Amino acid sequence: MSALLEVERLCAELPGGARVVDEVSFSVFAGRSLGLVGESGCGKTSAALAVMRLLPDGAVTRGSVKLSGESLLEAPEARIDELRGSQLSMIFQEPATALNPVLTVGSQIAEGLTVHQRLKPRAAAARAVELLSSVGIADAEVKARAYPHQLSGGMRQRALIAAALACAPRLLIADEPTTALDVTVQAQILSLLTGLKRERGLGLLLITHDLGVVSAACDDVAVMYAGRIVEQGPVAEVFSSPRHPYTAALLKARPSLQSRGHPLEALLGQVPPLGSRLEGCRFRPRCSRALEVCAVKVPHVGEGARRYECHHPVGT
Amino acid sequence: MTPAEELVLPWRPAAKKGRGRLGLACLGGLVVTALGADLLASDLPLAVRVDAHTYLLPALTRPPQLRLSNQGTLAQTAEWQLGTPIPFGPNQTFATATGRTDAAPWAPDREHLLGTDELGRDVLARLIHGSRASLSIGFGAVLISLLVGLLLGVLAGWYRGLVDACLSRLTEMAFTFPTFFFFIALAGVLRFTSALPLVIGMGLLRWPDIARLARAETLKLRELDFVLAARVLGASDARILWRHVVPNALPPVLVAATFGVAGAILMECALAFLGIGVPAPTASWGELLFQAQRYLVHPGAWWLAVFPGLAVAGTVLTMNLVGEALQDLQSRS
Numbered sequence: 138m139s140a141l142l143e144v145e146r147l148c149a150e151l152p153g154g155a156r157v158v159d160e161v162s163f164s165v166f167a168g169r170s171l172g173l174v175g176e177s178g179c180g181k182t183s184a185a186l187a188v189m190r191l192l193p194d195g196a197v198t199r200g201s202v203k204l205s206g207e208s209l210l211e212a213p214e215a216r217i218d219e220l221r222g223s224q225l226s227m228i229f230q231e232p233a234t235a236l237n238p239v240l241t242v243g244s245q246i247a248e249g250l251t252v253h254q255r256l257k258p259r260a261a262a263a264r265a266v267e268l269l270s271s272v273g274i275a276d277a278e279v280k281a282r283a284y285p286h287q288l289s290g291g292m293r294q295r296a297l298i299a300a301a302l303a304c305a306p307r308l309l310i311a312d313e314p315t316t317a318l319d320v321t322v323q324a325q326i327l328s329l330l331t332g333l334k335r336e337r338g339l340g341l342l343l344i345t346h347d348l349g350v351v352s353a354a355c356d357d358v359a360v361m362y363a364g365r366i367v368e369q370g371p372v373a374e375v376f377s378s379p380r381h382p383y384t385a386a387l388l389k390a391r392p393s394l395q396s397r398g399h400p401l402e403a404l405l406g407q408v409p410p411l412g413s414r415l416e417g418c419r420f421r422p423r424c425s426r427a428l429e430v431c432a433v434k435v436p437h438v439g440e441g442a443r444r445y446e447c448h449h450p451v452g453t
Numbered sequence: 454m455t456p457a458e459e460l461v462l463p464w465r466p467a468a469k470k471g472r473g474r475l476g477l478a479c480l481g482g483l484v485v486t487a488l489g490a491d492l493l494a495s496d497l498p499l500a501v502r503v504d505a506h507t508y509l510l511p512a513l514t515r516p517p518q519l520r521l522s523n524q525g526t527l528a529q530t531a532e533w534q535l536g537t538p539i540p541f542g543p544n545q546t547f548a549t550a551t552g553r554t555d556a557a558p559w560a561p562d563r564e565h566l567l568g569t570d571e572l573g574r575d576v577l578a579r580l581i582h583g584s585r586a587s588l589s590i591g592f593g594a595v596l597i598s599l600l601v602g603l604l605l606g607v608l609a610g611w612y613r614g615l616v617d618a619c620l621s622r623l624t625e626m627a628f629t630f631p632t633f634f635f636f637i638a639l640a641g642v643l644r645f646t647s648a649l650p651l652v653i654g655m656g657l658l659r660w661p662d663i664a665r666l667a668r669a670e671t672l673k674l675r676e677l678d679f680v681l682a683a684r685v686l687g688a689s690d691a692r693i694l695w696r697h698v699v700p701n702a703l704p705p706v707l708v709a710a711t712f713g714v715a716g717a718i719l720m721e722c723a724l725a726f727l728g729i730g731v732p733a734p735t736a737s738w739g740e741l742l743f744q745a746q747r748y749l750v751h752p753g754a755w756w757l758a759v760f761p762g763l764a765v766a767g768t769v770l771t772m773n774l775v776g777e778a779l780q781d782l783q784s785r786s
Contacts, residue, residue: 189685191681191684191685218687218688218689219687220687221684221685221686221687222685222686222687222688223687226685226686227682227685228682229678229681229682231678234677234678234679235678235679235681235682236679236682237679237683237696237697237700237701238679238701239700239701240696240697240700245679248683248686248688248696249686249687252686252687252688252689252692253687297682300682300686301685301686303686304686
């Protein structure tokens, strides 16, 4: 099966030279979801924005990003405008700020339809109502005429999903789609996303720092640390037998019902500051299993879907 | 909280709200007065039956048969007439229904509530009709500067870089341009035959405030998620600017525009007071003040200056109240 989105050795430098994404490779398949996890500031969002070609002016990207074989990094701006919304789309963490406060929800959902399918306003508005009800909003007709501040957080996120999916894109990037929501609403949004993935064969790139979200909604997972993907593979494998010490530490730091009453295991130290150049493995200063060789170079272990970057992996 | 603050704080927000409402009501009144000036004060009545003919709204239609009549003469000849509230036109000289013949200016009395000028023209009628010139100059000029300022400010904030540098320098240059003295100099070279050059000139010179605000708002808005979200959906720059940036940049710009209306009205008055303004015989408040200069001290016709002055002050106050209310509304949301 060939990948829907194929990212290879993607590097991104922000204006000013900070390299926030470093040699990142991953694939998203149709009908599957890839979870991109990591701490704040590890480059998850930058990687997604680089794929969408939405990094700020002056940012430099290298490597290759291919959507069904079409290279995105070299495509002209006009082609990217065409692809955005119709082939690949994105939703954001904060549904409150991702909706324009002065436009009705319906007209924002219709935005993509008027841009890509050149629908007349009335047809687009009618389609927006259908889309709203397809993401599980009861009373869609009324809600389409509402302004963002009149909706709850969960409903706003549903509306954003409806807007992102209006033109039936094949790839959806969801940047922390549940972080700003209540736990119960989180579960609803996740099941909406996984449902859409199954029904429409949507490829889903889910960015999150919540391992629970990954295990609930993802088929594959890629763990990012300081701009690099340190380990990736199918969720079940990675979670049951993590190889990279960082993945293992993240999994240990999770609260669980079994360890009630015990303090959570915390990972000592800090993520290296943005753009700092560190030879060898970036995790080395915080790693209890570090060897001398870790300071020199990073190994690439594994083939295909299951890969990690460690000289001294957990479980050896 | 000090006792004084305790006294003040409880009623302050309410008082602010009240002031905003007062401002809006006064603005509404002004606009209605300006639009309906011909129905409020006219030499011809609202309806009249004379010589076996019924005329409806002759004040607006001005039928040629009534060319030589006014509400004073019609009172004698007509079967019946329905007069305007102020039965005098703005340019009707020695207007009187009681047939007085003494020398004008006439002081305020029961017939001319605010008196007349030296040609016997009713001051209240001229004030009512003058509101048209003053308001249309104020709003017209601000409308032009709103368009120019929004366009330049939004473009500067959106594209940044070289575009921003050029537009911002242009804004600064326009900011230092002495509009008032420019008009005085211009009046030395050519004569204004209508208010249009004033409106266009003020509009094209008074946009820097608005451009600066629009630029600042755009700089803020361009980083917001919903702008990013619109780009994710494939919206073009033009579409994002028109649908997402401009509407959200409007509130602070509108506040500035409201104060700008007051400023433009004041400037028109100042220019007219120096004899550079709307050409006679069109009534404008500034022109009324200009005429008042000569009769103020001798024969002491205070009413010529005081009432137009109050009208100007009241209008400026109204616009400031509305602007303050808008500002308040916006800082709360």
